[in-house]
Amino acid sequence: MELVMARDGVPIAVHSTGTGPGIVVVHGGGVTIDVYQRFAAALADRFTVHLYNRRGRGDAGPREVPYTGSQDVDDLAAVLAHTGSSYVVGHSGGGFVALSAALRLPIARLALYDAAVSVDGNTPSAWLPAARAAADAGDPARALAITAAGINTHQAASKLPLGLRVAMTRLFLRTPIGRMMGDLVSMTLDETALIHAADGPASRWSGVTAEVLLACGADGPPYYVTGNEALAAAMPQARAIVIPRSGHDAINRAHPRLVEPLADFFGAPAPSRDNATP
Template structure:
């Protein structure tokens, strides 16, 4: 990958990693992870798109968190990456999907694709877990924090159906893996990013001002509210359509199997004036 650095409006450095050929696409990672977890996706898209990855604040190599970050901070960083790369297309996953859709309201974009976007539409899903989660993060109770959040955000998963003590044991085992250790390192970035999603919750019509073409994709094995949100936004946004990928879980974007990548590559690589149906 080619590495470069741009600067946000406040002077903060934003390292960018780029690969591939074709229309420029900026990938926006989900919460609790960074661009590293999307390198398989970037490699799979690279034959048809020039893919740009960057880490949001609080990740190693990016600007540290100082507690003043807002949605405007995230959008300024993204705007700097778009200007630096010349890209006008986004692919956002989970919390990155929220940022991608918010960007569609204020930044010049041609196409936006999202997978399981992390939204708060018409009060769903419930974010009642947020305060206990924040408290556990403050206390350094990593297994508790991750268990509380996972049981609320992914109610279809085994950990949400088990008694809480067993679910936390599963989390502790996960924390011993390399991915789990990286997640713990980035755990402090999650509460403020989730807070921003809650603060900008509302009806799907809040996104009606997006001019770009939008592909809203939900996983068939993800929580039901992802598909419901995608369908609601498809009705509200003028040039949007919703798709459910059978058999795909919330982490399918990180695994990036060919059947998952194909609809995103088709949408993001197509000419802007193509009919997308």
Template sequence: MLESTARSADGGTILVSTVGSGPGVVVLHGGGIAARDYHRLAAALAERCTVHLYDRRGRPGSPPLDGTETVATDVADLAAVLEHTGARQVFGHSGGGFVALRAGLALPLERIAVYDPGLSVDGRPSFAFLEAFEEAVSRGQHARAMTVMARAVHPQDPGAKLPYAAAELLTRAFLRTPIGRRFVELLPTVPPEVRRIAEHDGPASDYTGITAEVLLAAGSRSSTYFAENCAALAAAIPGGRAVVLPGCSHNAANIARPSFVRPFADFLGAPVSATAG
């Protein structure tokens, strides 16, 4: 990948990694992970698009967190990367999908593709877990924090159906893996990102002002609220379309199998309609 540096509105540096050729698309990663976790997706999309990866705040390739971050900060950082790369399309996964959709209300984007977007529509999903999660993170209780969040956000997963003590034991085992250790390193970035999503709960009509073409995708094996929210937004956004991807779970964007990548490559690689943007 080719690396370059964008400059944020407040003077910070944002490392941008680029691969491929064709229409430009900026990838917005999910919560608790980073741009490095999307290299498979970038390589697959690179056959049709020029793909740009960057870290959201609090990761090694972006400015550190100082506690003042807002949705406007997220959107401004994305705007800096878009200006730096010349891209007019974004792909957002989970919490990155929330940023992508908020950006669609403020930036002149041509296309937005999201997968399992982490947003709240009419109180769906519940964020009743948030205070307990925030407290556990602040106390350094990593296994408790991750167990509390996972059981609330992914209630369909097998671990969510176990007694809490058994679920936390499984989480502790996960934390000893390389992926688990990386997640712990980034865990402090998660509470403020989740809180911003919770604070922007509202009706699907909040997103009616998006003028870009929007592909709202959810996995058939993901929590059902992802598909429900995608359908609601597709009905509210003039250029919105909702799809459910068979056999895909929440981390399908990181695995990036061909069947997952294909609908996004087709959408982001197609000619842009005259009314987009």
């Protein structure tokens, strides 16, 4: 573990493993780097993987109030500069952070998995006020139950009565991952509100010049597929792929069906100047 000084003077703990070109992972909103250890290990024989907790989580410092996302981008800039990396992986809400950063940071290659980027209103948001009210009332089980149904529109469980979903979530909160997500639900909702506030046409991301791989799981919400297709058409060096038999947590499970396409993307030779698009 190394400490990197953030722009505001707060140290960032960077946990690195492996050997080879550096990849910085920007994790999702409701978790810490703990759930990405398997993913880092799966790439460690080919790459040096750098994990760090985003503000307000794990061993990270406090998050800015109000939350604007700028601190997340500044912290990623500090980690990239310290590690000398130009490759980034972003997952879920971390995908939004990473894509935002790619508009102004020297990122050469960016892989996103189920990136929480709203394009022309394609992601549902009507559930957000109710979830926010539950979190503000100190009821994380209700907040998480509303959030899960609002995000996972493709799942049959999202159609169950709210009372039953809350009861199921209370059981989930007894697990380590459930406790983590419950503790972080308020921050997750802040992040979700920012993502929806940034909704707009895919063309707003056309200034991203990095090579971009937009991946999503075939077993996840369909709006990731349509969103990725629109983003791939808008960015000059982007392409979209769908990972079979994979849900939102596939990156944490680190199955080869996801790890290998990402490794191939980061391991590919850089395009020659002769073949580069002017």
